[in-house]
Each structure stands twice: as structure tokens, then as C-alpha cells.
Amino acid sequence: MSKIDIATDGYCIDKFIERVKNKIGDIAGEQLKQTAVEVVQNCVDVYSKIFGFGDVGATGTGIVSKSHKGKIADGTTGLIYGKVQSGKTNTTIATLALAQANHFRCFIVLTSDNTWLGKQTAYRFANQLDDGGPVVFNWEDWRSDPEDFGKNQVLEYINDTGVVLVSTKNVRHLDNLLTVLKSSRASSVATLIFDDEADNASPNTNEAKQAKKGKDVVPDSAVFEKIGKIRKEVANHIYLQITATPQSLLLQSLDEPCKPVFCAALPQPGNNYIGGDLFFADDSKYCCTKVDLKELDQLKKQGGKINPGNNWDIPPGLRLALCCFFLGSIYKIETANDPDAKYSFLAHIDHKRITHSTLEKVIRSFVIELDKAIRGKISVAKREQALKWLSEAYEELSSTATLPPLNDLVTKLEHKLRNAIPKVIDASNPDKEPKYNTGMNILIGGNRLGRGVTIEGLMITYYGRDAKQKTMDTVHQHARMFGYRQELLDVTRLFIPQHILEDFRAIHEADEGMRQAIGDDPNNMKITPVWVGSKLKPTRSNVLNPAAINAFTPGKAIFPPDPLWKALEIKKHTEILTKLLEPYTDDDTLHEVDIDLLIQILSHMPSRPSGNYPWEDKRVQEVLKAMKNMAGIQQGRLNVRRGKDTKGKGLRLVNRPAKDGSGTWRGTSGFTSPDWVNKAKKHYPDVPTLIVILEEGRKEDYWEGLPFYLPTLVLPKSKFVFMFNYSYESEEIDDSQLE
Secondary structure, eight states: OOEEEEEOOHHHHHHHHHHHHHHOHHHHHHHHHHHHHHHHHHHHHHHHHOTTTTSSSSSSBBBBOOOOSSSEEEEEEEEEEOOTHHHHHHHHHHHHHHHHHHHHHEEEEOOOOOOHHHHHHHHHHHHHHTTOEEEEHHHHHHOOOHHHHHIIIIHHHHHTTOEEEEEESHHHHHHHHHHHHHTGGGGOEEEEEEETTTTSOOSTTTHHHHHHHOTTTTTTHHHHHHHHHHOOOTTTTTEEEEEOOOOOHHTTTTTTTTTTOOEOOOOOOOTEEEEEEHSSSTSSSSEEEEOOHHHHHHSTTTTOOOOTTTTOOOOOHHHHHHHHHHHHHOOOOOOSSTOOOOEEEEEEOOSOHHHHHHHHHHHHHHHHHHHHHTTSSSSSHHHHHHHHHHHHHHHHHHHTTTOOOOHHHHHHHHTTTTGGEEEEESTTTTOSOOOOSSSSEEEEEEEGSSTOOOTTTEEEEEEOOOOOOOHHHHHTTTOOEEOOOGGGGGGOOEEEEHHHHHHHHHHHHHHHHHHHHHHSTSOOOEEEEEEOSSSOOOOOOOSSSSSTTEEEEETTTEEEEEOSSHHHHHHHHHHHHHHHHHOOOOOOOOOOEHHHHHHHTTTTOOOOOTOSOOHHHHHHHHHHHHHHHHHHOOOEEEEEEEEETTTSSOOSSSOOOOOOHHHHHHSTTTTSSSSHHHHHHHHHHTOOOOEEEEEEGGGGGGGGGEEEEEEEOOOOSEEEEEEESSOOOOOOOOOOGGO
């Protein structure tokens, strides 16, 4: 597609970037502007191709020259695929300001149906666009008489400076917005629609019901229908979906208006961003897994071991997390330039209000008792115990922070700790939003502190939300620990159980793979999700999105974390594989073979599923079938390694997790050497490579004296993202128990 000339400067965009640079620095400010240029360039090009040239761009008129009629125009839906907590609102504002310079005149901003978040968004747009920008209105401005408001206020500006219309995704508010658009004749000007968190509420949540009963019986979901009417009203428009979790959007049918057809931008966060690469690395110092499942059960279960009246009866993981927060906060309070700075601790372990209440009582009791102990107001034994716990936290933080002596921090803490009062942020709290104090803040909640919410000064996160069935995009949105807090990095920690960490890690890797696949050709998004596994239909009843999905990351090496190896389990398999693999000699050769042979080989290397780790035997075999039948990949590579030093008798694994055979393998290359994996990626990136190693199985290595084979599959770097769901049923949540 040829590029249309666009303006890359303008009064409003220049003022906004100047203001932003004062907060995030010159480099990050320039990165933000370049992202806006990229988005606007894509929008101008797509608009011009679909609706005709001359309406938008550097020399555009802003006036629709050829009105589109009928259904929503194909190809008008784009995706801004930002990272969680990476500043997507700033990206939207910068894009809007630059789009104004390129003669878009009507801007519609759709936000979460959370009044607090909606007002926050509306305020940010009005505040940041006040220098030469469009006039900003929100749903409360026109709610009493939307028709009159459109005629007498919006119409005044829509052909002049342009207007921004902010609305929550509430059916009544969207109805009023539609009236405003009609009465202000918005269809006569070029329009840009921003749908924030577009995967939330905007897709047709009745899709699965319609598939069963038919669209004549089941209508489209209300929000989806209203957004469709708005898009038809301002027919000459570009619709930009903004989200960090586009799985449900990419899984839409090809003819669905919610499916993005081009990627407007993959904005890269600035240098100050803290993200998944930091927390989910194998050896991360910022992630602490000293949170036992038992303590989460205690906190969630009424009548359990936790007794809020016994002040010291607090689970050790939560205790360590709180002590780290207290010491880290005091350290920052004493060294920060801002005396009014706020520091936060977030506890997110459940969606139920009754759990929040228990957690609040446990933390409050502990804070009171710890405060009295360090001030010497109770027994010497309890003061010594308190200092011991603080010493453990001091040791934890010292691995990344250069702290002053512990005694100095404790002395300062004596004057501050009593003000660290925990706050529950859920439906029972009339404030509906965090009310921060200067200094230490302890926040307890769930969904209300989830999607779209930025926690001020977040330092310590205690996370234990462990739904029976996990939804990839929902879990990813819980990553409140991400964001621009570089100044707090040295004392930042994520406290999380090991198995939930593995879920986050797998989701992060799948997300990075999705970004890589899209990034190969963002302007012509051909990425195709392919379902694999025994259950091919989405499992949630209300949206075309699996209830527990993950993805095999393009170009990644995967392996079974818990392979079978005992003689009774694998003797016959070893005999069959020895004959089947006999022709493939030489450890260094990657033989070209048919995909069916790879599937046959894998069928004789059984393993046990391990949590939400991607490998599951039948699923992996289905992936290879999908590569052949759907992606058109007929051939793969086979590399059999039996050990040169042993003259083909087998290798001796050095990274076994436990001598007794318990536990699972983790890491990036499993049983293989990273060099073997990298060789396959380098020379054969477009086809799957199966690396098979023969383990000697010596008894002195705590095996059973029988050789056996282990697989590692290197996935091709393709435009297919292979998605699957872990289970058959989704977790049903009782809305009355939500925050």
C-alpha cells in the first residue's frame, strides 16, 4: 500500500509531547511520538484506500467526499497491541492529537463500563488536549438531552477544531452517544474510533449461543450491537482496538467486524518500563515463590487455621511480603525527593469479598502487633521475633537494593508503621477506587484492581488468584506489577506460588510469540489462530474465546516436563523407537522427514501433563497435524542424538530435577543443549524440528537400567499461532461475590 503524506507535527501534538517528556524523559517521549506517527500513517493509508483520497492526511479536508453506505466497510478495524500497564492511554492521546493535524475531525473514545475508570479517562483526555486540541465531551455532558447537545454544542466544533466524545461501554450511554452523532451530523466528517480494552465487552458475547440456536433466535449482545450502530452512523471511519490481550479479537471469524485486519502499532514501552521479562525470567531476583498453597487456602477458607484474633498467626509468605514492603517503603520515604510520594502493597488472591475481609483482618492485626513489638510496647520476645522477620525481609531486598543498616530502617519504621492501614477495594467499599495516603498503602481486592487500573507506587504484589480454569487474557490483565516504576525497581517484588508463576511465564512467552508473529508484517495481518486438541470449540458460553487458552509460541522449543521413564512404562516404546529410529544416524544431522513420521515417533514417548505447561502428548501431535493440514507444512526435520562419547549407547542427563524422579524439567531447552535448538532455528526456521535424545538410564543415575527416548520439538517461526484450551469447562463466577 502506498503511503499518503501525513503531517508529523502540529500545535496540539507538539504541546502534548513536550508535556509528556517532562514526566517520562526525552527518549520515551520521542518513542511515544513515533508510535503516534506510525498509527496515524496506517490509519490515513487505510482510510484513503477504502473511502477515497483527499479527506485525511497532510492536505486533507476533513470532510467526507464520498459517503459509505450499507454495512460496516471491510478492512477498517485495526489493532494497537500494547503491553500491560505500558501507557496505552498516552499512546491514544498522542495518536488523537496527531490525527487532528491530519484532518480527522470526530474522535470517539470508548472506555470500560466502570464509572470511576471512565471518568479518569475522560479527565485525562480533557486535561492533556487542552492546548490547541479538539474539544472534549463525555457521556455526563449530554446525558440529559443528547439531541440538543449534539445540535447546539458538538456541531459548533465538529467541522472546526474537531471533537472528542468519551463514553463508557454502557448500553444507555452508547444509545445517547448515537443520538449525539446523528444530531451533530458527525457522518459528514472523517472519524477515528478508539476502543480501549476492546476485548472486554465489545465482541459479541452471544456468539456461542447463536452458533447453537441461530441468530434469528438469539440477538447480538447489546454493547456489540450498539457499537455496530455507531460504526454504521459514522460510516467513514477507522476503528482502532486498543488492548494488551487481543486473543478473543484474533479468534473472531474472518467476517466479524471485531476481528482486526491490520496492526496499527506494536508500541514498545520506554526504558523505564518494568514488564514480564523482569519477573518471569528463570533466575529473576524480583520474583519470590515463598508462598505456599497451604497459606492461600488458609486465607481463603473461613474457619481455617487463620484466626484474626491471634495477631501473630499470619502465613509466612504474606508475612515476608509485608515486611519487605515496610522496609522498602521506609527506605524510599527517606531517600526520595518527593515528600508526598505514595507506595503501595497489593494483595490479590481471590474474587470473593469474604476473602478480602479475612485478609484485611489478618493484615491489620499483624501491622498493629508488629508496630507495638518494634516500639517495645509488648514483650522482649515478640520484639526479637519481629526483628528476626524484618531481618529476613532485609536479606531478601538486599539482593537487589543497597539498603542502609537494618537498625536505621527499624528506627524510622517505629514512627510510620502505625499508619499502614489496609484498605479493601471491592463492591463493599463506597469509595469504589483507591484513596491513597502519603507513604504506605496496603490495598486488598480482585477484579476492581484488575483490568485498566494503575496502582500508584506499586512496590510489592502478593498474588494468589488461582482459578480452577484460567483464561489467558484475564490472567495477563492481572499483571498490575508491570508499569513505569523504575525508581522502585530495586525494592520491587512479586510474591507468588510456583505453579501460578509457571502460568504467568507460559502466558508471557505465548504473548511474546504472538507479538513476533504479528510484527513480521503488521500492516497486513495474516496471523491465523489454529485450534488444536480434542475440544475444538470455545468453552465459554458468552464469547468466542476459550476459557483456558494458551498458545505454542512460534519459534519456541517445547518439551514434556514430566516424561515417563520407568521400565514397566516405557520398555515396549523403547523397543519400537529403537527400530523406528535406526536409519537416522549421526548426532549432528537434521534429516528431512514427513510430518507423519514425527507424529508417530512422539506417540511412543509418553508423558504426564504438568499443570498449565503447554506440552501435552496428544495436543502436540495435533499441532503437527494442524501444521500439515492447515498450514501446509508437509516436511519437518529429525535430529536423533545417542551420544558420540558413548558410541551411540545414550547420553547422561545432567539437569534432572530430583534424584527420586519427582519434579519436572523447566527452562528453555529441556533435555537438549541450547546449541542443538539454535541450530534448528537458524537453518530450518520454517519447519518443525524434533530433537530426540537417548538417555542411558543407568541405575547409578537413579534410573532403572533401561535406556529411553526424550523429545524436544522446535516449532517453526510461522504466521500460525496454535492455540488450545486446557479443559472442557470454564469457571463460573457468582456476580454477587465479585468486588
